[in-house]
Amino acid sequence: MTDSAHMAADSTHRTLPLGDLLAFGDALRADDTPESLLAEVVETLRRIVGSPAVYARLRDLDSDTLYAVAFAGVDAPLVERLRATPIGPAIYQPLLRPEYRQSSSYLIPAAVLPPDVPDTEAIIPASALLTPLRGRGDRLIGVIVLAWPDQPDLVTVRMVEAIARQAALAVENVRLAERSARLLAKEQLLAELGRAVGATLDLDTILHQTIDRLAAAFGSGLVALLDNQETLMVVAAAPPLDTLIGRQLPLLSGSLAWVVQSGQPFVVDDCRLHAPDMALFGPDIASCIIAPLRSGGRVIGMLSVVSRQAGVFSDEDVDLLEAIAAQVSGPVVSARLYAESQRLAAQVQRRADQLAVLNSIARIVTATLDLRESLPLATEQIQRGFGYPQVDLFLLEEEANELILVASAGRYAPERVGYRQHINLGLVGRAARSGRIVRAEDVAAEADYLGLSERLDIRSELCVPLISNGKTLGVLNIESPERAGLTEEDAAVLETVADMLAGAVENGRLYQRAQQAAALEERNRLARELHDSVSQQLFSMTLTAQAARSQFERNPARVPALLDRLHETATAALAEMRALIFQLRPPALRDQGLVAAIQQHAQHLAHREGLRIELNVIGDERHARGIEQPLFRIVQEALNNIVKHAAARNVHEFNADQVAIRVIDDGKGFDPAARPSGEGRHLGLLSMRERAAELGGSFNVHSRPGAGAEVEVVVPLRGRHGNLERPE
Template identity: 85%
Template sequence: MTSASHPTATNQSLPLGDWLAFGDALRADDSPEGLLGEVVETLRRIVGSPCVYARLRDDESDTLHAVAFAGVEPQLAEQLQAAPVEPAQYQSLLRPEYRLSYSYLVPAEALPAGVPDTAAIAPAAALLTPLRGRGERLIGVIVIAWPQPPDLATVRMVEAIARQAALAVENVRLAERSARLLAKEQLLAELGRAVGATLDLDTILRQTVDRLAAAFGGGLVALLNETNDLLVAAAAPSLADMVGQRLPLLDGTLAWVAQSGQPFVIDDCRIATREALLFGPDVASCVIAPLRSGGRVIGILSVVSRRAGAFNDEDVDLLEAIAAQVSGPIVSAQLYAESQRLAAQVQRRADQLAVLNSIARIVTATLDLRESLPLATERIQQGFGYPQVDLFLIEDDASELVLVASAGQYAPSRVGYRQHINLGLVGRAARSGRIVRAEDVASEADYLGLSERLDIRSELCVPLIANGKTLGVLNIESPQPAGLTAEDAAVLETVADMLAGAVENGRLYQRAQQAAALEERNRLARELHDSVSQQLFSMTLTAQAARAQFERNPARVPALLDRLQETATAALAEMRALIFQLRPPALRDQGLVAAIQQHAQHLAHREGLRIELNVIGDERHARGIEQPLFRIVQEALNNIVKHAAARNVQIQLELTAEQVRIRVIDDGQGFDPSARPSGEGRHLGLLSMRERAAELGGTFAVHSRPGAGAEIEVVVPLRGRNAGSEEGMGRRE
């Protein structure tokens, strides 16, 4: 049965505070009957049983006597007290099919009739949970009327309480034997409180060895690690040199204790030569007791003496009690430490992912490497806490590395520094295309240290590789020897991949920008040749004709001068139109809508087009990005003039707080967007608009088919855009 199908077990679980309070209550009682009275009351409340009682074993008669009751009528309790039970009476009930963990759930119909035990339990089933002391010796049994179906989780909780109760009972019995043992039991109780109040393993081990030293004069704690090696984790001052030492488990006493889970006493270590070598020549006798938890040995406790035969049975019992007292807290502390380690690892991974995400946002926010690479380098240095981070890029001729960004103690004084690719660890990473990690740069023959970085002790160089080509190197430096680990290399390899993609995209963008600028210059050259240049040539011819007629036929000169003036006026108008395309004054003085309107009117007048502009919303939403938006519209209209053969054009401009949407629609001849462009002009025009939209973080789409006109749609999101980034977008144009 799971806890989901039986919620009572979960609801009745004892929180840590109740466990501690319960333990304190057990330690506060000075008799076995009082202890078990607390136990049966607690179990009755947890399980929801109608009655619970406990029997203790009489060491002399070996019978089990009822000593504590919860929910049992007084008359029936008297009958139970008056009827001791022989251990053999339970044997017939302890069948394999009734076993749950190391308890037995006996059905009501299987209980013997006519005995007080059955009268107390029936008609419910009986859960028999043994009380076992050290060495798994049976000291009693807890009987619970179990009205519900089997629930292994609740049974194990009962067993845990039974184990604690059994230990408490034996501790009281030990305390009753002698005054000396009473003092040691007080020491045990203090240890229990000390180790039960903390989850720090070092504190638990220190408290344990301090008590061992106080009670026995010296001792140690050794724990099994993940590889099943027994390592000394803590020791009293007399054995302090053994801390961290590995104890042999292949054979001998330690192996027997670890395998059997039983204590072992060596009265004379001089005879047992292996143990004499283990503890040193000053140790004459010792006791080794196992630390057990969950049915397995997790380590050992050992106490030593310089006197042979120094330990008796009571000492062994006390050492076992200490082992039982600290085993649970040690396991809990180990589990807590492991959970903390895993939590720290998860947090570290989360922090790394957060830094990686922020780096990804930086390198994808802009294609301008001069802006993105310094920001990304600074984020790497601050996000991962590296002392110094440098980013080198390989020059186009692949002969030199140039420091383009730096962050940390020495940044940015050396930005622009050049280094030949054949020099240094950075050059080695660039040439090989592999990560170079130097735990001690002093041992690296090709280490090239800068004069102001004399304190650098370790270095990590991660190449930036895109499409199989090394573009640069991410260089991390630390003043600590071995300060950069393989984990750092793995994380920075991901960072280097991001940076390589950003560098590759940035360089492609720069080439596209250069191509677009070249195309724009070529277009202006054609415009100047087709219009202004032709008109200037006509003006030259007219002026020459006027000069010639001035002497021959002066009457014709005024007409020639009029023609010269008309041609100059037309050339001036053409020149102004070209200047307007480069930087329309209306965009600066009147805003985006006015600039588009003026440009459309001029183009319509010049080309004989009908251009309609529809604006929805407030153009103030586009503040800071007017220039690239205007260029997108301008390029769309230029494409229509050059390639569409259209008569009507619609420009739709929607401006909201969330986004800007631009649609330019024409009724021209259209084209197949998926086909290879037949002219470079159309190709570069579409590419230019797509890149401008991407630079703004927007989308670009073309809808067209042959004979059905074309539609250009650009959507630029505005939500979350800050004024600084908007202005930066505009300035990049």
């Protein structure tokens, strides 16, 4: 040892006795991090040993690589080079030769140091003292490198080793404290996350709470869930992964597929080298962890965290991510089940509401056969019941090939009712021509869209054709100011509505034709009556007048008798004409009511035909209010048929549930099932049957030859809308 070395050793002994070494170790254990602690150690060693440069390396427990972390007397450019050049076992283990050993340290000549280590020429002029940092159980945790120009004495080396031992213990204590802090933070994070996600069934809240914890612990985070089609969809993410929200992740092969299939976590230290499929996270992502979300023995999704640095994630990070995944898997499943139950409940409620609206529409279209009354009411119910902004109903006029707006309800006043549009124009025309539903999510993209001038804000349209027996009767048109404001579900519901309206339109038109046919039949009947009675009497009057004129010249004495006969015939013809006029619209029916009209008609027939007619009324005739005319016609037709046969009794019954009419005669009777033998036979029965059917009632005839006949008509009162009124 040189004189200068002896002097340095003596100075060290004087300034740093053994007691101070122990106190120095205690002080080091209170530092914050291993890096800051070793920075103070290397600075102290450089000062007390007199080394030109000192630095420390810590061992990576996973790879056994030594990383430079603390420096004293080293220039800044060289510090960066040392930080960027880790030393692996293949480099430092061959240097630890027995001939270089000094106590537990090694004095390595500069000539044998590896040439690719930056400190070989820059800071090691003669030799380097490598002093190990050993913790409890003699476990190597790092090394201190001192540039040594001369051969050190053993006392100095052991002093450096003593400081290194104290520093190693302090580093371990700091690491233990850091690990304890990390464990405590982990427990706190998991506890807070458990409370947050366990207190709600809202999936979005659970996802946001999870992402917040991942971002706090790892600086990033992503949650992806498997849907019913086994598609992995990103549902929540924190920067730099937030651009992936809503994106479908590939599951055909690669790391994600392996995690989903195996249910095991996956760690990538360098995505660019070992997992090129992870480029989906972004080109600047270097490392990542993927942990599966498992519930009930199956994978329901995954969590992932990433970093732009390679190899930054440890086993502790993997354990933490798995613990977070285990913490949120159950709440995610519960939230999804709850959301599904809510969706099903809302669907059931929506179906119930739809059925209620459909029931209301059905009641409206079946309450009356008058389309002018039912179609506007039904259109208004569709608009209000389903909440559509605008509803229009068009009917097709085949002769003109035009669609006529017959009802409108919604945002726009129905002033345009009566508006005509050719079947070759617009989306409505397309639906009418094709007989298919037309749904336009954006009318601006439809070349044949024909918008009305006052409806410039319309964005979507749904046209549902009204079809009956394969024939298009009209179009139900729905409009909305929102793009894609009308869905396939709307189309399905409105298709049912359109079927109802088509049935109502068809029935209404059939009723109109039946009314026209009935009017024609009534005119034909009156023509027959005029021909059989009045016309014959008028013809007889003509013959009598001609006879009186001829007898006036030949035999004037016979003229008064002929004039008397002419007067009688004219009187009979007048009575017959009045009877026919009475049948068209009995004044008593309008002025006095149904019972009085029937009574008057019965008395007239009894007087004219010499019949005995008995009328019995049970109940209150106000129960028949609104249907007096067809009931009177049924009785009238029954009595007219009886007049041609024999005396009769007429029984009329009214009660709170129904109107019952029975007309019984004691005539010669007939076989109701027999085929009519003459033209016009049984037409009266057919007319009465049709009138009863129009009232929603029943018509029955009981008769057999030689045993008279009974006609029975029963018309229900309850459940009828708009036609009957209950008495007050």
